[in-house]
Amino acid sequence: MTATQRLLDINRVRELFDLRGSLMDRTGGSYEDDPYPVWAELRERAPVHKGTLHQLTGIDDPFAFQGLPESGRPHFSVFTHAACNAAYRDNTLFASSPQAVDFDSAPAVVNSMLSMGGEQHRRYRALVQPSFVPQQAQWWVRHSIQETVDTLIEYILQQGQGRAELNVDFCAAIPVLTITGAFGIAVDRALDVRAALHDPPALLEIIAPIVAARRENPGDDLISVLVRAELSEEDGTRHRLSDAEIYSFALLLLAAGSGTTWKQMGIALTALLQRPAVLDAVRADRALLGPAIEESLRWMPTDPMFSRWVTRDTDFFGTHLPRGSVVHLCVGPANRDPARWERPDEFDIHRAPRASLAFGGGPHICLGMHVARAEMMTGIGALLDRLPALRLDPGAPPPRYIGFYERGATEIPIEFG
Structure with a gap:
């Protein structure tokens, strides 16, 4: 029995990767309606509306969305592709955080590269960007994705029932094992990482010993990349990353790497399985799998909104945005904008290629998007x-x-079968 097979405490996997469970309480995990018709109406009325996305959708539950930032500030939501794309590309006007990153404070996902802007963001991102470029996708496949996928399918086949559940029992395990494996975290601690995502001190108890060990003896993993990296300051001086800087990278990458791709893979699989003719076409012509995944990203991105902070008073697509307000870039409705796509509400894998905003845009476009694509391609292809x-x-x-x-x-x- 491999270490990956020993990890498969299915009951714990199901608890930790339940959209309706405690980890999703702050993001509306209990919502079961289709929001897209309401979003289409809002997009038709104006590119920008005052209010949060859930308020504008007709949900006014102060307890269901505690994850939204800065409740005391004015909020605006952006619905068209053109407006969202413009905001993503202007990282000076639409900042990714209301304050600077402070590595002297407690490590947290929000106190990381995610919240950096301008030159600071460019310099820190450049340290890990080479590990996430398209040419490195096969490293991720060889390093952990393929073995994880093969082991999970073996587990399904060994049950001998001709039936299985794929969203949690298959999709959920792939990303968390991929990112933890890339950090040199032992397989039997992977689910501990997932459980500790909202408890940084507990997560650091897992990460800190690995950082210390890699400082003594670097290996072939992302922690070793960070330990060896040298950051160039604006005055030209260079220095190795501190433990606090490495911890901030680790918290961000572990949270992002284990928490989104499993949902997107489940969306893509469901879309295909609900359309048997489309699934048969992809099975017969595997060149269609990539377009099918891209269409799932456009048609239903797992994260339909990202927030930015306005750094100065501005008029934006017909709406005045005061300095200090929060702007929510609603990529879900933007990805179905009829000004960019014909028949946008249809799931059509034969569309002419056209980039969506599922991974964001501009300087903060998702660092791990090529790894996520590799996970979905490998997983669905193997199925x-x-x-x-x-x-x-x-x-x-x-x-x-x-x-x-x-x-x-x-x-x-x-x-x-």
Whole structure:
């Protein structure tokens, strides 16, 4: 039995990767409606509206969305592709954080590269960017993605029932094992990382010993990359990263790497399984798998909104935005903007390629997007290769899309063979 197989405490996996569970309480995990018709109406009325996305959608629950930033500030939501794209590309006017990063304070995801702007963000991102470029995707596949996918499918086949659940039992494990493996975290601690995502001190108890060990003996992992990296300051001086700087990178990458791709993979799988003719076409012509994944990203991005802070008074697409206000870039409705895509509400894998905003845009475009694509390509491709006649289980409740600020599928019950 491999270490990955020993990890498969399915009950714990299901608890930690439940869209309706405690980790999702702050982002509207219990939301079960389809918000896109309301978002389409809002987009038609104006590019920018005053208010948060959930308020504008008709949800006024002060307890369901505690994850939103800066409740005391004015809030605006942006709905068109053109307006969202313009905001992403102006990182000076639309800052990623209301304050500077302070490495002397307690390590946290918000106190990391995610919150940096301008030259500081460029210099820190440049340290890890080479590990996430498209040419490195196969390193990730060889290093951990392929082995994880193969082990999970073996687990499904060994059950001998011709049935399985794919969203949590398959999709959820792939990203968390990929990112923890890339950090040199032992397989049997991977779920501990997921459990500790909202408890930085607990997460640092796992990370700190690895950082110390890699300072003594660097290896072939991301912590070693950070330990060896030298940061160039604006005055030209160079220095190795401090423990606090490495911790900030680690917290951000572990949170991002383990928390989004599993939901997007579940969305893509559900979209295909609900359209058997499309699934058959992808099975017959594997060149269609990439376009199918890209269409899932456009059609239903798992994170339909990202926030920015306005640094000066400005008029933006017909709306005055005061300095200090929060602007929510609503990529969900922007990705279905009929000004950019014909029949935008249809899931169509044969669309002419056109970039969406599923991974954001501008200087802060998602660092791990190529790894996420590699995870989805490897995972879904392996399912098509190894589970003959893969289809939804007609005797089980069909999957549904739920969640608000983090969208995903419910259980995906399938039959095969």
